Amino acid sequence: MLSRMHILICGGKDCLSSHSKELRDEFHLVLSELNLLDEVRLVMAGCFGLCSQGPIVVMTPGETFYSHVTVADIREICEEHVVKGNIVERLLIKEPIDKAKIKNYSQLKFYDRQRRIALRNCGQINPTDINEYIARDGYLALGKVLSTMSPAEVVAEMKKSGLRGRGGAGFSTGQKWEFAAKSVDDVKYVICNADEGDPGAFMDRSVLEGDPHSVLEAMAICGYGIGSHQGYIYVRAEYPIAVERLNNAIKQARELRLLGKNIFSSGFAFDIELRLGAGAFVCGEETALMASIEGNRGMPRLKPPFPAVKGLWGHPTNVNNVETFANVPAIFLKGADWFKAIGTEKSSGTKVFALGGKIANTGLVEIPMGTTLREVIFDIGGGIPNHRKFKAVQTGGPSGGCITEAALDTPIDFDSLVAMGSMMGSGGMIVMDEDNCMVDVARFYLDFTVDESCGKCTPCREGTRRMLDILNKICAGNGTLEDLDLLESIANMVKDSSLCALGQSAPNPVLSTLTHFRDEYIAHVVDKVCPAGVCSNLTNYTITDKCIGCTKCAKNCPVSAISGTVKQQHVIDLSKCIRCGACKKACPVNAISSKPLPKEENK
Amino acid sequence: MKSLDDLQKLRDKAKRTMDMTDLVDGVRIQVGMGTCGIAAGARPVLQKFIDEVAAHNLHNIIITQVGCMGECAFEPIVEIVEKDGTKTTYCKVGKRLAEEIVEEHLINGNRLDAYMLSTIKR
Ligand SMILES: Cc1cc2nc3c(=O)[nH]c(=O)nc-3n(C[C@H](O)[C@H](O)[C@H](O)COP(=O)(O)O)c2cc1C
Numbered sequence: 001m002l003s004r005m006h007i008l009i010c011g012g013k014d015c016l017s018s019h020s021k022e023l024r025d026e027f028h029l030v031l032s033e034l035n036l037l038d039e040v041r042l043v044m045a046g047c048f049g050l051c052s053q054g055p056i057v058v059m060t061p062g063e064t065f066y067s068h069v070t071v072a073d074i075r076e077i078c079e080e081h082v083v084k085g086n087i088v089e090r091l092l093i094k095e096p097i098d099k100a101k102i103k104n105y106s107q108l109k110f111y112d113r114q115r116r117i118a119l120r121n122c123g124q125i126n127p128t129d130i131n132e133y134i135a136r137d138g139y140l141a142l143g144k145v146l147s148t149m150s151p152a153e154v155v156a157e158m159k160k161s162g163l164r165g166r167g168g169a170g171f172s173t174g175q176k177w178e179f180a181a182k183s184v185d186d187v188k189y190v191i192c193n194a195d196e197g198d199p200g201a202f203m204d205r206s207v208l209e210g211d212p213h214s215v216l217e218a219m220a221i222c223g224y225g226i227g228s229h230q231g232y233i234y235v236r237a238e239y240p241i242a243v244e245r246l247n248n249a250i251k252q253a254r255e256l257r258l259l260g261k262n263i264f265s266s267g268f269a270f271d272i273e274l275r276l277g278a279g280a281f282v283c284g285e286e287t288a289l290m291a292s293i294e295g296n297r298g299m300p301r302l303k304p305p306f307p308a309v310k311g312l313w314g315h316p317t318n319v320n321n322v323e324t325f326a327n328v329p330a331i332f333l334k335g336a337d338w339f340k341a342i343g344t345e346k347s348s349g350t351k352v353f354a355l356g357g358k359i360a361n362t363g364l365v366e367i368p369m370g371t372t373l374r375e376v377i378f379d380i381g382g383g384i385p386n387h388r389k390f391k392a393v394q395t396g397g398p399s400g401g402c403i404t405e406a407a408l409d410t411p412i413d414f415d416s417l418v419a420m421g422s423m424m425g426s427g428g429m430i431v432m433d434e435d436n437c438m439v440d441v442a443r444f445y446l447d448f449t450v451d452e453s454c455g456k457c458t459p460c461r462e463g464t465r466r467m468l469d470i471l472n473k474i475c476a477g478n479g480t481l482e483d484l485d486l487l488e489s490i491a492n493m494v495k496d497s498s499l500c501a502l503g504q505s506a507p508n509p510v511l512s513t514l515t516h517f518r519d520e521y522i523a524h525v526v527d528k529v530c531p532a533g534v535c536s537n538l539t540n541y542t543i544t545d546k547c548i549g550c551t552k553c554a555k556n557c558p559v560s561a562i563s564g565t566v567k568q569q570h571v572i573d574l575s576k577c578i579r580c581g582a583c584k585k586a587c588p589v590n591a592i593s594s595k596p597l598p599k600e601e602n603k
Numbered sequence: 604m605k606s607l608d609d610l611q612k613l614r615d616k617a618k619r620t621m622d623m624t625d626l627v628d629g630v631r632i633q634v635g636m637g638t639c640g641i642a643a644g645a646r647p648v649l650q651k652f653i654d655e656v657a658a659h660n661l662h663n664i665i666i667t668q669v670g671c672m673g674e675c676a677f678e679p680i681v682e683i684v685e686k687d688g689t690k691t692t693y694c695k696v697g698k699r700l701a702e703e704i705v706e707e708h709l710i711n712g713n714r715l716d717a718y719m720l721s722t723i724k725r
Contacts, residue, residue, distance in 0.1 A: 135614060
């Protein structure tokens with residue numbers, strides 16, 4: 001359900017005794033009278049810890065706290081606040097609230113910031129039962145499109161919505177559909193790109209597993225708009241549950257004649273088949289993907305001609321990403337204007353991010369474009385665990401870059417991320433703290449691209465390999481300042497001369513860490529130390545006076561290199577230490593750091 | 604599907620089932636079964652709910668799998684949706700907790716505060 005507002009009713013034990021259940025029932029009654037149940041979600045929240053002011057009702061977005069709410073107040077809240085957007089002053093909590101004292105503040109943030117469009121049904125409906133999708137207005141958009149709109153109107157509506165592709169580059173979906181619609185051919189194809197190869201991204205899998213029909217419905221709408229009768233979903237074989245649920249969904253849609261011939265008696269025919277990929281990253285690139293569907297080796301080709309002109313088997317083809325498609329039925333149900341009003345001017349709607357790395361709440365979040373990284377990482381994601389300091393966040397996977405603390409307050413959209421030297425990519429968001437070595441991070445992504453390069457063009461095949469060699473040399477402690485220059489010049493060469501976006505973007509993690517964390521590179525090559533204590537050849541752990549003598553490090557050391565008594569500062573014997581980092585991980589007060597050795601000990 | 608009308612009829616029927624309109628005291632148990640949920644052990648939990656509900660001879664209970672809610676770190680996640688729409692989200696549900704949810708929440712009507720997502724997620 002596309003709720004625009006959440007009403008959180010404190011349901012802690014104490015407030016339950018002050019009738020929060022009755023409040024809920026009354027809200028339910030009034031909202032249903034006002035026909036607002038679809039737009040407003042009632043949530044029984046955990047205790048807010050403001051029991052003396054209870055029962056508490058919080059309205060989000062906006063975080064309006066109402067205190068001492070009684071059943072008699074509810075009509076006014078609904079009519080004034082929900083309908084007209086006016087705050088009911090007399091119910092506002094009297095004392096200024098100290099956010100730090102509010103219990104479960106994170107749940108509030110969680111509801112306040114998130115807005116679910118692409119994930120609207122995920123976790124809410126049984127994905128194996130088409131009836132549950134239909135109960136949630138599924139296929140209504142398709143019905144509406146086929147009964148009341150012309151293909152040109154479909155494309156125009158799509159353009160108006162401002163939806164941009166969620167698979168990587170953020171190209172206007174409406175424009176893409178328009179190109180395909182304008183290509184003249186009896187045979188055209190719609191492809192859903194479900195290859196999802198970015199390490200750390202899993203939003204497409206979630207949509208396919210939790211709401212497969214939304215993708216099928218969107219593909220049929222697209223087919224009608226561009227004049228295609230056949231769709232393919234290219235999904236990786238490593239997603240067996242998604243494959244099973246998609247197959248089941250296609251079968252059920254065919255049975256109800258929502259796929260097949262003469263859908264909604266409109267004369268329009270559309271069918272969808274699955275094509276399984278073997279899980280090569282490059283096959284997510286649209287021209288390689290089409291080669292793979294054709295039965296050839298998955299290698300990209302030069303564009304133009306673009307797929308919209310000459311795509312699968314030489315016919316005009318429209319390729320969109322899973323999440324892009326998942327937005328489409330909602331856009332046609334609620335209208336392009338509704339969608340356009342969400343997000344920022346140039347990036348409408350929401351984006352799903354897969355939060356991972358050093359963050360308390362890993363998982364998927366869907367937020368309106370324009371939310372800041374700080375809100376995503378600290379408010380929704382719960383911040384960095386274990387009292388570590390935030391260092392950087394990596395977006396865009398192996399094609400993206402690192403964003404530092406200085407940019408945390410920039411509103412996120414397609415263009416701002418590019419301006420920060422990264423990109424949206426598919427929406428992976430890996431958070432890094434002071435224990436991550438940025439040289440090692442760059443090496444990790446490059447290792448991935450070296451593996452995944454298809455080998456067709458030389459810059460990508462040989463250039464990335466050479467860059468990885470240099471990074472390995474630096475991490476091993478044998479790097480020089482000249483290596484940094486060489487690394488940068490090869491990176492720029494690979495970027496400028498590779499055939500496809502895999503090679504063109506592969507140097508990004510290296511270039512962005514070189515820009516933002518050059519001091520770490522220099523520490524590796526000049527001081528011969530890895531400040532984060534990751535590269536084992538360059539790590540010399542010492543225990544600082546922050547040590548509280550809890551003995552955890554000594555207990556976790558596999559080679560008994562740490563000595564010390566309880567409540568006293570411990571000491572590491574570097575001649576025994578194998579630089580495994582177990583002590584650093586175990587330390588609750590972050591007292592273990594990696595320092596350069598005095599010169600004479602530096603071999 | 605022949606017409607928009609057909610679809611709307613089917614939708615109304617499906618909505619009644621999903622909203623448990625015709626069930627007295629209906630309860631829907633939703634077990635998160637995306638890859639993340641299954642990997643965290645949701646399958647035996649779903650089975651446990653089926654067994655427990657049968658063992659206690661409870662009626663008007665719908666047990667269903669759903670996709671991932673996005674809170675992957677707290678899987679397996681189980682949501683109890685009551686007929687009036689009240690939703691309680693339990694996280695890290697194992698077989699023992701499943702049993703407790705059936706006995707405490709469903710039978711005795713006490714929500715288990717300590718295992719609710721909003722409580723655990725600080
Ligand atoms: C190396 C590489 C990998 C890609 N992987 C994916 C992918 O896994 N999923 C995806 O939707 N798009 C991927 N893309 C982008 C696609 O080429 C294409 O732009 C996209 O599917 C278009 O859909 P959209 O406009 O809806 O974003 C990849 C691109 C490159 C260069």
